[in-house]
Amino acid sequence: MWKVQLFKLNYDEKESKAVKDTVDSGWITMGEKSKEFENRFANMLGENVSAIAVSSGTASLHMALLGLDIGIGDEVIIPALTFVADINVVKMVGATPVLADCGNFKNWNVTAETIEEQITPKTKAVIVVHFGGYPCQMDEIVELCNRRGLYLIEDCAHAPDARYRGKACGTFGDYGCFSFFTNKNLSVGEGGMLVCKDERLALKAKYFRSHGMSALTLDRHKGRTISYDVEHIGLNYRIDEMRSAIGLVQLDKLKNVNKQRELLVKRYIDKLSDIEDISIPLVNLENIEPVYHIFPILLSPQIDRVWLIGELKNRGIQSSIHYPAFRDFTAFRDIALNDAPVAEDIAKRELTLPLYPTMSLYEVDLVCDSLYEILELERV
Ligand SMILES: Cc1ncc(COP(=O)(O)O)c(C=O)c1O
Numbered sequence: 396m397w398k399v400q401l402f403k404l405n406y407d408e409k410e411s412k413a414v415k416d417t418v419d420s421g422w423i424t425m426g427e428k429s430k431e432f433e434n435r436f437a438n439m440l441g442e443n444v445s446a447i448a449v450s451s452g453t454a455s456l457h458m459a460l461l462g463l464d465i466g467i468g469d470e471v472i473i474p475a476l477t478f479v480a481d482i483n484v485v486k487m488v489g490a491t492p493v494l495a496d497c498g499n500f501k502n503w504n505v506t507a508e509t510i511e512e513q514i515t516p517k518t519k520a521v522i523v524v525h526f527g528g529y530p531c532q533m534d535e536i537v538e539l540c541n542r543r544g545l546y547l548i549e550d551c552a553h554a555p556d557a558r559y560r561g562k563a564c565g566t567f568g569d570y571g572c573f574s575f576f577t578n579k580n581l582s583v584g585e586g587g588m589l590v591c592k593d594e595r596l597a598l599k600a601k602y603f604r605s606h607g608m609s610a611l612t613l614d615r616h617k618g619r620t621i622s623y624d625v626e627h628i629g630l631n632y633r634i635d636e637m638r639s640a641i642g643l644v645q646l647d648k649l650k651n652v653n654k655q656r657e658l659l660v661k662r663y664i665d666k667l668s669d670i671e672d673i674s675i676p677l678v679n680l681e682n683i684e685p686v687y688h689i690f691p692i693l694l695s696p697q698i699d700r701v702w703l704i705g706e707l708k709n710r711g712i713q714s715s716i717h718y719p720a721f722r723d724f725t726a727f728r729d730i731a732l733n734d735a736p737v738a739e740d741i742a743k744r745e746l747t748l749p750l751y752p753t754m755s756l757y758e759v760d761l762v763c764d765s766l767y768e769i770l771e772l773e774r775v
Contacts, residue, residue, distance in 0.1 A: 398711030452574025475735030507535035528688035
C-alpha cells in the first residue's frame with residue numbers, strides 16, 4: 396500500500412533462527428538467554444549497571460516509580476511532549492504529573508530550566524525523555540536533581556546507546572528505562588529493560604518483576620531450590636526467552652543500525668533544510684551522540700498538517716505525529732495539567748517522516764521530492 400512506510404523491521408534469518416533455536420531448546424520462559432541479554436545490554440551501557448529485562452518499556456517505567464516508593468501525594472515532573480506511557484505510569488501509582496516544557500523550538504527536550512520552573516515542595520522525581528534519540532543536556536539536569544534532592548528517571552525508549560559526553564543514556568539517574576517495542580531502534584516486538592547502578596534498587600525491581608518471589612521457575616527446574624518465598628508484593632513483568640533471543644541478535648546489529656539512521660537523517664537535512672515552511676529540530680546540540688529514532692520536522696503555522704499528511708498519503712508516503720498533547724486525549728481532558736506553551740505548539744505542528752535502518756537514500760529522496768511537489772517548491 397505504501398511506497399515508503401514510516402517504519403520497517405530490520406529482521407532477517409538471524410532473528411528467525413534465534414526464535415526457532417529457543418523454541419527447540421524446550422525452555423521459553425525467562426532464563427539463560429534473558430540473563431545473557433541483560434549482561435550484554437549492561438556491558439554496552441558500561442558504568443557498572445545492572446540490567447533487568449522486562450515485558451515492555453512501560454513496565455520498566457512503572458517499576459522505576461515503584462522502586463522509588465513514589466505514590467499518592469507526590470508530584471512527578473514529566474516532559475509535556477512525550478508518549479502517554481510517562482503520564483500513565485505516574486497516574487497509575489497515584490502520583491500527580493506535572494509538565495516540563497520543551498527547551499525551545501530547536502531543542503525539544505526538557506532542560507534544567509524548564510524542569511526547575513515546575514519544582515514544588517511535593518516534587519519527588521523527574522522523568523526525562525531523550526526525545527527522538529537525542530540526549531537531554533544531562534550535566535545540568537543531574538546537578539539540578541542532586542541540588543533539589545529529586546530522584547531522576549531516564550526514559551530511554553528512543554535512545555539505546557545514545558550518549559551525552561560519551562556516557563550512555565540510562566546511566567545518569569536512579570533508573571533508566573528502555574523499550575524494545577516493534578518500531579524501536581532495538582526491536583523485539585514487546586519488551587523493555589530497566590537499568591540502575593544501585594544494588595538495592597536493582598533487587599527491589601527484580602522482586603517487582605516476578606511476584607516478589609525469592610526464586611524463579613528456572614531455579615526450581617534446575618533443582619537449585621524446591622520452593623520459594625514471596626518476600627515482597629510484586630507483579631509479572633518478565634520478558635521471555637524468544638524475545639531475549641531476538642534481543643541478542645538486535646543488539647549485535649544496533650551500532651550499525653544507528654549509523655545507518657544517521658546517514659539517512661543527514662540526507663533528509665541536506666534536502667529539507669532550505670525549505671521555509673519546514674524547520675528541523677534537535678540538530679547541532681552540544682555534547683551528544685544521538686541515535687536518530689525518528690525524524691521529526693516542525694511545520695510553519697500556515698501549513699495545514701492534516702492536508703499535508705493526506706497529500707503525502709496520496710503519494711504513498713506514510714507519516715505520523717509525535718506527539719499529540721496530553722489534553723487532546725479523553726483520559727487527560729479533565730485532569731488539571733499545567734500549560735507548556737512550546738510543547739503544545741509543537742504538538743500541533745510536528746510531523747514525523749519515515750525513518751528505518753533498511754530505508755534507502757532513494758526512499759528519502761522520494762519523501763523529500765513529494766514534499767517539494769506538495770509545497771510547490773523547486774527540487775534541489
Ligand atoms: C517515550 C516512550 N516512553 C515509553 C514508551 C513505552 O514503551 P513500550 O511500548 O515498550 O511499553 C514508548 C513507546 O512507544 C515511548 O516512545
